[in-house]
Amino acid sequence: MDPVEHAYAHELFERLFRELSAIGLDAAGATTRLAWTPEAAAAARWFDQTARALGLEPERDACGNQWAWLGERGPGAVVSGSHLDSVREGGRYDGALGVVAGFVAVHLAARRRELGGRDGGPLAAVTLGVVAFADEEGGRFDSPTFGSRALCGTLDVAAALERRDRDGVSLRDALSAFGVDPDGIGPEPERLAQIGALVELHIEQDTLLEREGAALALGTRIMPHGRWRLDLHGEAAHAGTTPIDARRDPMLALAEAVSAAHAAALRHGALATVGKLEVSPNATNAVAERVSAWLDVRAAQESTVAGTVDDVLAAIRARADHDGVRVEMRRESFTPAVEFSPALRARVAAVLTERGLRALPMATGAGHDAGALAACVPTAMLFVRSDGGAGHSPREHARSEDCLTGIGALTDVLLELANQESGALADV
Numbered sequence: 001m002d003p004v005e006h007a008y009a010h011e012l013f014e015r016l017f018r019e020l021s022a023i024g025l026d027a028a029g030a031t032t033r034l035a036w037t038p039e040a041a042a043a044a045r046w047f048d049q050t051a052r053a054l055g056l057e058p059e060r061d062a063c064g065n066q067w068a069w070l071g072e073r074g075p076g077a078v079v080s081g082s083h084l085d086s087v088r089e090g091g092r093y094d095g096a097l098g099v100v101a102g103f104v105a106v107h108l109a110a111r112r113r114e115l116g117g118r119d120g121g122p123l124a125a126v127t128l129g130v131v132a133f134a135d136e137e138g139g140r141f142d143s144p145t146f147g148s149r150a151l152c153g154t155l156d157v158a159a160a161l162e163r164r165d166r167d168g169v170s171l172r173d174a175l176s177a178f179g180v181d182p183d184g185i186g187p188e189p190e191r192l193a194q195i196g197a198l199v200e201l202h203i204e205q206d207t208l209l210e211r212e213g214a215a216l217a218l219g220t221r222i223m224p225h226g227r228w229r230l231d232l233h234g235e236a237a238h239a240g241t242t243p244i245d246a247r248r249d250p251m252l253a254l255a256e257a258v259s260a261a262h263a264a265a266l267r268h269g270a271l272a273t274v275g276k277l278e279v280s281p282n283a284t285n286a287v288a289e290r291v292s293a294w295l296d297v298r299a300a301q302e303s304t305v306a307g308t309v310d311d312v313l314a315a316i317r318a319r320a321d322h323d324g325v326r327v328e329m330r331r332e333s334f335t336p337a338v339e340f341s342p343a344l345r346a347r348v349a350a351v352l353t354e355r356g357l358r359a360l361p362m363a364t365g366a367g368h369d370a371g372a373l374a375a376c377v378p379t380a381m382l383f384v385r386s387d388g389g390a391g392h393s394p395r396e397h398a399r400s401e402d403c404l405t406g407i408g409a410l411t412d413v414l415l416e417l418a419n420q421e422s423g424a425l426a427d428v
């Protein structure tokens with residue numbers, strides 16, 4: 001970006017990011033924008049208003065994903081975006097940065113066309129788009145990458161619709177209340193067939209780039225990852241009258257699960273997390289009747305994930321047998337390793353190299369919409385350096401200058417891809 005464009009982009013980025021950050025922000029600085037909630041509705045309105053203000057045409061697909069188009073939607077469209085939902089008490093950058101970056105980059109691309117120059121012209125033939133995928137985090141219904149997988153046809157929609165949130169509301173009812181027809185959710189192959197490339201920009205949520213002294217990374221693959229639900233059934237009892245050796249306390253097997261997950265992950269070189277619990281009756285003075293816990297495991301290889309989970313389950317069973325606790329464990333979701341399109345990655349890398357931008361190749365353990373979409377369309381990911389490496393936390397931060405470096409790179413990439421798609425269409 002030249003200095004004039006940089007100043008313009010900086011102001012637009014700061015303004016859009018500030019507007020979006022205000023939605024779902026609590027007094028402690030944490031962001032909670034769960035899917036299909038009033039906060040999600042406010043973010044959706046922000047998306048539509050921003051699109052219109054920048055001269056883009058907004059629309060929503062049957063899966064609840066939002067799109068904004070510069071020009072008529074047609075074959076070879078080049079799209080950028082991410083998601084607007086967050087985890088509970090998460091950060092401001094995860095997903096939001098990618099949507100804001102998409103808007104700024106598409107706007108800069110259009111502005112360059114208006115101002116003329118070598119990047120003009122071909123955009124007339126190829127549409128640029130911005131997308132915000134619905135419910136990427138799965139923070140309310142444990143249904144991660146809901147919108148992108150539903151769109152692609154890789155989600156068991158019927159099963160997902162029956163999931164319930166903490167208040168017992170089903171996803172089906174939440175969708176209806178939000179104005180999305182649950183029975184209309186399903187793949188849209190025609191829409192997907194028109195997308196020539198999807199490039200998602202995302203905050204890194206790791207410290208690799210800080211350590212390497214680079215502002216950008218280009219995604220290579222997403223590691224396989226899964227979620228397992230663990231139900232431990234004991235017997236409720238009085239904390240003051242039931243002898244310690246006469247209890248069937250599921251908390252002991254839970255404790256074993258937490259420490260076994262940590263030990264197994266260290267042993268296997270995996271990541272394992274027990275980050276969510278439900279306890280019944282959840283009383284200070286009662287031995288629990290039941291504990292439900294969720295185990296999240298990720299590793300470079302699927303066999304490593306499986307080995308880690310097997311070890312955890314064996315440890316839980318040993319403890320539970322000892323205590324007379326019944327164990328149920330079932331897989332709630334599993335995403336195999338995803339390789340981003342090597343051809344698209346090479347095209348993106350060539351643009352970055354030509355502009356003198358350094359982007360480290362990076363595999364990630366985090367799930368992303370671009371990973372889910374990789375099953376249907378060519379996708380690539382650009383990661384912007386984290387300041388401190390935090391993710392899913394209010395401490396999540398990226399420096400403005402790094403965000404702008406990412407936006408500049410994204411603009412160049414979108415324009416070059418649009419030029420190439422135009423050329424390819426012209427050749428047909």
Ligand SMILES: [Zn+2]
Nearest residue numbers: 094095136202
């Ligand atoms: Zn994200």
